[in-house]
Amino acid sequence: MTTIASNRIKRTAGERSFDIFNMLIMIAWSVAAIYPFWYILVMSFNTGADAAAGPIWFFPRVFTLENYMFVFQYDRLHSAFIVTALRCVIGPVLSVIVCMLAAFALSKRFLPGRKALLFFFMIPMFIGGTIISNYVVMSKLDLINNFLVYVLPGAFGFFTMVIMRTHIEELPAELQESAFIDGAGYFRIFVQIIFPLCMPVIAAFAFFAVVGNWLDYYTNLIYVTDRSLSTLQFVLYEIINRAEANTMIDFTKTSGAAARRLMAQKNNTVPTPEVIKMTVMVVVTFPLLFVYPFFQKYFVKGMLTGAVKA
C-alpha cells in the first residue's frame, strides 16, 4: 500500500482534506483512549480536599503521596494482590500445559478415536451450563471459596488447543522422526522438541491468560465470598460501589494508620473517598497497562493465528 501512496504525484483537494480530517479523528480517538488513565493518575497524586474544590484537568494542583500511603496500608489490598498474582502465574502455566499436551496428542492424526475426542471438546462451545448450574457444580465439588476455582475451570480452552495443534502440525515432521530413531519417546519429544519450538504461540496465549486472570472479577463475585481470597478487581469493585473507601479512611485497626491519619489531618492532606477510589484504580489498572506494550508483538501474532484458523 505504501508504494501506491508514494506513486501518486498529485492529491486532489478533496483527498487532502479527507487525510487531514482522518488524522484529526485518529488523534481525538487516541486522546479519548488515554486521557481517562492520565486523569486518574493526576487525581491520585492530588490532595482530596483540593480535588473536591474544583475541576482539575491535566496536572495535580496540590501534590501529595498521602493517598498512596493510605492505600498501601490497606491490608485487604495486600492479600488481594497476592491472590491475583498467584492466579496470574498458576492459571497461565496450568492452561499452557493442559492445552499443549492435548494439542500434541491430537496432532497425531493416526491416533485412534481422535475425531471423537475433538467432537467431545467441541460440543461445549455450543451448549453449556448456566450461571446457576455452574454454581451448583462448583459447590458440589467444594470449589466455593477455594483458590482452585480461579485456575481450574478455565485451564482448558478449545480454541487455544486447536491453534497450538495447527502450529505443531506445521513443524517439520523430520524433527520428530529423527528423534524417534534416536530412541526418544513421546514425552521426551514433547518436552525437548515441541515445547521449545512452540514458544511464540505459548507466549501469546500465556499473555492472554495473564490478562484474563488479572481482569476477571466474575469468578470472585459468583464463587468466592471469603474476603481473604478476594482478587484485586473485586476489591476495586467494592471500593467503587460500596462505602469501602470510607472505611479505608477511618480504619484504625493498625496503629501506624492512626498515627498517619493524625499526621494527614495536621498537614491537611486527608484523602477523600473520591481520591482513594482513583488511587486504587491506578494501583489495580496500571500494572497491566505497563506490561502490555512489551507483549503487543506477541498477542497480535497470536490473535492472527487464531483468526486464520477460525
Place this chain on the structure above:
Amino acid sequence: MATTTSKQNVRRAKRGGLEKQNIKILYLFLVPAVVLTFIFAYLPMFSNYIAFLDYDFNKGWFGFGSEFVGFDNFAKFLTDDKFYKLIGRTLLYSITMMVATFPAPLIFALLLNELRGDRFKKVVQTTSYIPHFVSWVTVAGLFYMFLTVDPTGIINNIRQMFDPAAERISYMQDAKNFLPVLVISEMWKETGWGTILYLAALTSIDPQQYEAAQVDGASRWQRLIYITLPGLVPTMCILLIFSLSGLLATNFDQVFNLQNKMIRMETDTIGVYTYYQGLVSGQYSYSAAVGLFQGVISFILIMATNYTTKRLSNVGII
C-alpha cells in the same frame, strides 16, 4: 534439504510411520483436558436439569431427592409480565449494541488503513488497544467519575465551561441514559481491539488489485467500495455470527458494573436478573429455567446465523 510444506507434514502425520508405536502415552496426555472438560463443561450442562426440579440445595448431587416439577418453572416466568419486559429490554439493549458497535471497528480499521505515515498509524493502533486491557469494574469507575455532579464530573465541567449557568446533571442516576452509556463504553473499550482482525484481512488483499484499479482510473473511494470492502466480507461474516449468537447474552460484566441501586430495576437484563434471582435470592430452579431458556434461544440463533451466512457467502464457523 528440501523444505517441507505443511501439507506434506499433515500427510506424514496421518501416516504416522515410524512414530506409530507405544501410543498409549498419548492418551495420557489427553487426560487433563478430558477431565477438565467433563467436570467444568459437561457437568454444568447436565445439571441444567435442575430447571425441571424444585431444587433443594442441601440434598444430594444434582438434585437427587428434589421434587421433579417438569415445566412449572418455565410456566412461572412465561406467565409473568415482568419477564416480557425483561426480554424486551435485553433484546433492545443487545440489538442496539450490535447495530451501533458492530460497524465501529470496521470503520476504524478502514480509516486507520488510509492513514499516512506508518509511525503515526502504529501509535494510534497501540493507544486504541489500551482500553481493552482494563476491567469493566475500572470502566464503570471511570464512567461514574466523568458523569457525576461532583467536581470530577468532566462532562459537567465541560458543559459549564461553555455555559457557566448550566445545571450539573447526575447522568448515571437516570435509567434513560443507561443504553447510551452501554454503547459508548463498549465502543471505547473494544473498538481499537476489534480492528486487529480487519487489519489482518486488509493486509491479505492483493496489492496488484489496487494497482490495476489505479491504472484504470479508480478513485480512492471506488477502490474502497470495489476492492477493500469485498475483501473484508468473510471477516465481517464471522464476527457477525459471533455477535448474533450472543444477542440474548448481553455482557453480564458490563451491565452489572454500570448499574447502580437507583436504576437497577429499570436496567436489568436477563443475565443480571438470573444472577440476582438465583444466587442472591436463592431461587435456583427458577433462575436455572430462565438461564436455560436464554441458552436455547442463543443456540438457535447461532445455528440460524451460521446457516444463513454459509448460504450467502460460504463462510461459517461450523
